[in-house]
Amino acid sequence: MLRMAVPLVVVWAVVTVVPPAAVAAIQHRVPQGEQEIRLTFAPVVKKVAPAVVNIYAARKVVVRSPLFADPFFRRFLGRDFAFGMPRERIQRSLGSGVLVREDGLVVTNTHVIGDADVIRVVLVDRREFDAEVLLADKRTDLAVLRLKAKAGTHFPVVPLGDSDAVEVGDIVLAIGNPFGIGQTVTSGIISATARTNIGTSDFGFYLQTDAAINPGNSGGALVGLDGRLVGINAAIFSRTGESAGIGFAIPVNMVKTVLLAATHGGEIVRNWLGAAYQPVTPELAEALGLDRPGGVLVRMLAQDGPAARAGLKEGDVIVAINGHEVLDEAALKFRLATYPAGSRVTVTILREGERLDVPVVLEPLPDEPPAQPTTLKGRNPFQGVTFGNLSPRLADKLGLDPLTRGVVVLKVDPRAPAAQLGWLRPGDVVEEAAGHAIHSVADLVALDDLAWEKWPFRLRRGRERLACVVYRSGAVDCRSGPI
Missing domain, CATH: 2.30.42.10 (PDZ domain)
Known part of the structure; x- marks a missing residue:
């Protein structure tokens, strides 16, 4: 049996003598009843739950029997035999979504709706609506739907919070439709605020939580105790397919970018600095004289790109955008994606041991030269x-x-x-x-x-x-x- 040596920890206590009058002054009042000592998330749930919806998606797919692909069967049955004719089947999926605007805009994951032909949204009060897709972005795994409701219909909403204000240790609630059993609420804390390299989307930058998230929770709400949305539940890390206490949510600040695109033309305009990067490994950090690895090294600059015009140089190490730490390229891509084109941001760099703040105006990625397929x-x-x-x-x-x-x-x-x-x-x-x-x-x-x-x-x-x-x-x- 493996045994671990337990170090002896000595705690030194400092005893302070407090006058009796001061003791009396700092004594707390004894709770007078159950209501005064009751801890509950019920007020938050009552505020948020009506705006978290169940999503049912379906699409037609054409399939044919795998036996018909076998040359033996084709030889004896013939190519026109009905057994091998393509047949239509219905593929179904389920997930969750969050109402974010009173006129019926819903945010969910792109992987929840896929290429659905029919999308049905069910509210907690059992009202059902068909939905149309305004935008489905695979790169962020976020989609925006509009409910097909009568003009003048008002829906409950979850107000949008600020994911940059979230800290490790904050209590959060996850609300969704796990396994299709109906709306379910779980609680936990924020376990990490900048988890990258998860591999579920191009913009792999997530909030991590230990609130239980299971299949069907995708697209559901992750909210703080103020009832504001801080993330859209998107993925779990599990060896069994069920919750293992490691769940990931797309930060709400990315949701805001996708919402803006969905309501202004339906196309996401991605920003760039006009640079190519490489990670700062421990070996590279030592070679550059940095005290620790982290950030991204500017490997190459576009001749007339935003970074070059602002004065960045090859060899600079980007460590922050508008004061938000950048540990790797995924974090940099996330930060650039959460600002509209034309925004002026402060890029913090390390250059020859000096820390500099460089103002840069973000520009959309150029589409020149034309592709000409x-x-x-x-x-x-x-x-x-x-x-x-x-x-x-x-x-x-x-x-x-x-x-x-x-x-x-x-x-x-x-x-x-x-x-x-x-x-x-x-x-x-x-x-x-x-x-x-x-x-x-x-x-x-x-x-x-x-x-x-x-x-x-x-x-x-x-x-x-x-x-x-x-x-x-x-x-x-x-x-x-x-x-």
Whole structure:
């Protein structure tokens, strides 16, 4: 049996003599009844619960029997046999949502509604409404719905709080519809306020709580004791699929950004500083003379980007935005996303041992050059592949470094050689082909009818660089290495 040595802890007590009169003055009044010592969250729940809804989503999917894919059955039953005909099925999902505006705007998770054909919202008072999607953003995993109600209908709402004001240890309540059993309230505390690298969305920045969150709670409310929304419940960490006391909520300040977009055109405009970054590891921190790792190193600057114009330099370490600590790139992306384009923010940097505050005006990601999606149709190995020019906005949308330049694979026809051999994927960035540098789609089009026996090319895939050769026989040889 494992035994742990328990250190001896010595506590030194300081005894202070207090005059009897002072003792009498500081004595507390004895509670006179149960009501004076009762601790309850009931007033908060009564205020918030009517605005937390159940969401039922359904969509039609076309499926066919897996037996029909077997050549044996196709041979004997024929291709037109009814058993193999596609059939429609209904896929259903359930979750929760939060009413945030009296005219019937509901915030939930994108993964709750998916690609639903029908969305039904049920209030705690059993009223039911169909809902339409105003915005569903997969990158933040947030969606905004509008209830289809009679004009003049007013709904209860949960007022929006400030997730930046939340502290570790604050008591919170999670309200939702776990397992579809009906509205349920659980309590806990804020366990962490800037949990990143969870991997459930591009903007992986969460509040962590030990309030019980289970399947069906997604999209529900995480509220403080003042009854204000601090987060939208989104995910759990569990080995069984049920609550293990580690739940994650999307901060309400991100919710505000998505709400603003949903009610002003339905498109989220993402900001950028015009820089590429790398994490500050312990080794890098030591090399830079920093007292601890953390923050993001400016690795590269766009020539005329917001950061360069404001005076940031390559090698600067960004440690805060408007006074909010930035520990990694996920935190930086979150901070930039919670301000509207045109906002003036203070970027705190470390430069050669000095801490500096630099004002920067945020700008939306540029969409130049135009993508110009083009499908190659020549006799080269890229036939059937759709390429596009990379702009910072498209690069960011594809999860690439916004400063990445060149030509990106947008789609691969399943019948194309590249798909059948598996050497090109959407998101790959082609840098060189047949000995020619590739800067635009036009460069690839110019190679359409190039005679070839073997075709060397280089591409970037995530954090890897691939050097490949495709032979006319169909053979492919690829070697990879880090970028």
